[in-house]
Amino acid sequence: xxxxxxxxxxxxxxxxxxxxxxxxxxxxxxxxxxxxxxxxxxxxxxxxxxxxxxxxxxxxxxxxxxxxxxxxxxxxxxxxxxxxxxxxxxxxxxxxxxxxxxxxxxxxxxxxxx
Amino acid sequence: xxxxxxxxxxxxxxxxxxxxxxxxxxxxxxxxxxxxxxxxxxxxxxxxxxxxxxxxxxxxxxxxxxxxxxxxxxxxxxxxxxxxxxxxxxxxxxxxxxxxxxxxxxxxxxxxxx
Numbered sequence: 142x143x144x145x146x147x148x149x150x151x152x153x154x155x156x157x158x159x160x161x162x163x164x165x166x167x168x169x170x171x172x173x174x175x176x177x178x179x180x181x182x183x184x185x186x187x188x189x190x191x192x193x194x195x196x197x198x199x200x201x202x203x204x205x206x207x208x209x210x211x212x213x214x215x216x217x218x219x220x221x222x223x224x225x226x227x228x229x230x231x232x233x234x235x236x237x238x239x240x241x242x243x244x245x246x247x248x249x250x251x252x253x254x255x
Numbered sequence: 256x257x258x259x260x261x262x263x264x265x266x267x268x269x270x271x272x273x274x275x276x277x278x279x280x281x282x283x284x285x286x287x288x289x290x291x292x293x294x295x296x297x298x299x300x301x302x303x304x305x306x307x308x309x310x311x312x313x314x315x316x317x318x319x320x321x322x323x324x325x326x327x328x329x330x331x332x333x334x335x336x337x338x339x340x341x342x343x344x345x346x347x348x349x350x351x352x353x354x355x356x357x358x359x360x361x362x363x364x365x366x367x368x369x
Contacts, residue, residue, distance in 0.1 A: 176357055184344060186360035232298065234358075241286055241305055243348075243358050247297040 143168045145235050147246035154223045155254050161208075162218045162249045164233030172238035175209070175216045180248070181229040189231070192216065194238075220251075228253045257281075261347050261361035268368055273335040276364045279328055280349030288358060289322055289332050290346040298346070304330065337368045 144167045154160035166175070177189040192200045192209050199207050204224075208217045220227055233246040260279040268274050280287050289301040302312040304324045312322070319338070324330040334341055344365050348358040 178357075178360075184363050184365075186346065186348075186358075188357045191357060236358075241350075242300065242303060242311065243288065244300075245290075245298040 143170075143173075143235050143237060143244045145233055145244050145246040147231075147233055147249050149249045150247070151250045151252070153252040153254055154220070154227075156223055156225060158223055159219060159221045160223055160251065162220075162231050162233075162251070164216045164218070164246055166214050166216065166233075166235050166244075168214065168235065168237075170237060170239060174236040174238070175207075176234040176236065176243075177205070177207070177216075177218045178232045178234060178245075179227075179229045180232065181226075186232070190218065223253050225253050225255065227251060259347055259349050259359050259361035261345075261364050263364060264362065265365045266367070268337055268366070270338055270368055271336045272368075273333065274337045274341075274366060274368075276332040276345050276347075276366070278330045278332070278347030278361060280330070280347070281351075281359055282328065284349035284351045284359070285327070286350045287324060287330050288348040288350075289330070290348065292344045292346060292363070301332070334366075337366075339368045342367050 146165045173194045175192045179187045179189050190202045190205050204221045206219045230248045232248045235244045262277045286305050288303040291299045301314045302322045307324045322332045344363045346363045348360045350358045
């Protein structure tokens with residue numbers, strides 16, 4: 142089974158600053174999909190951004206962008222101009238192109254300091 | 256669209272009792288997943304269905320857990336008998352065909368077994 146590793150259990154960032162959350166994964170597949178989910182205290186899982194492995198261009202969604210390094214199997218999330226509402230648990234997820242499953246990392250708890 | 260609907264939102268039960276968690280996936284989605292979230296183990300995939308058929312139940316912790324999907328619009332996760340270590344948040348998620356699509360999560364059921 143594929144494994145997804147988030148090595149930062151906790152991170153903090155000053156409001157308006159930029160923070161990068163790390164994610165690495167292990168796979169032998171060449172085609173797959175990667176996602177970042179946000180889980181605020183309400184516990185609702187919200188999709189932040191997605192990346193198709195066959196695309197070289199890094200995905201961006203407003204203040205959120207990724208740095209996708211396929212050879213290094215790395216998929217980090219950058220949050221620019223951090224806002225108080227960004228405080229949440231962030232999960233990296235891998236979806237296999239061959240098996241209809243999602244594999245999640247253990248999450249990074251992000252604190253935004255006013 | 257109402258999204259993935261789970262019930263109940265909270266459940267408190269006594270050890271040994273039967274617990275049934277319910278999920279209504281998004282209409283048109285053909286895959287459904289049950290996850291368990293704990294502080295210690297993060298998000299664990301328990302079982303997933305494709306077109307109402309259980310595909311992988313290797314994550315079901317033991318025989319006390321069972322899941323069914325009698326039709327495309329309803330699934331249950333049952334624990335019988337429940338134990339205190341089953342206390343967790345249980346999520347249901349669904350997704351449609353097309354591997355670049357994300358999993359849509361319900362709001363989860365917080366189960367407490369006392």
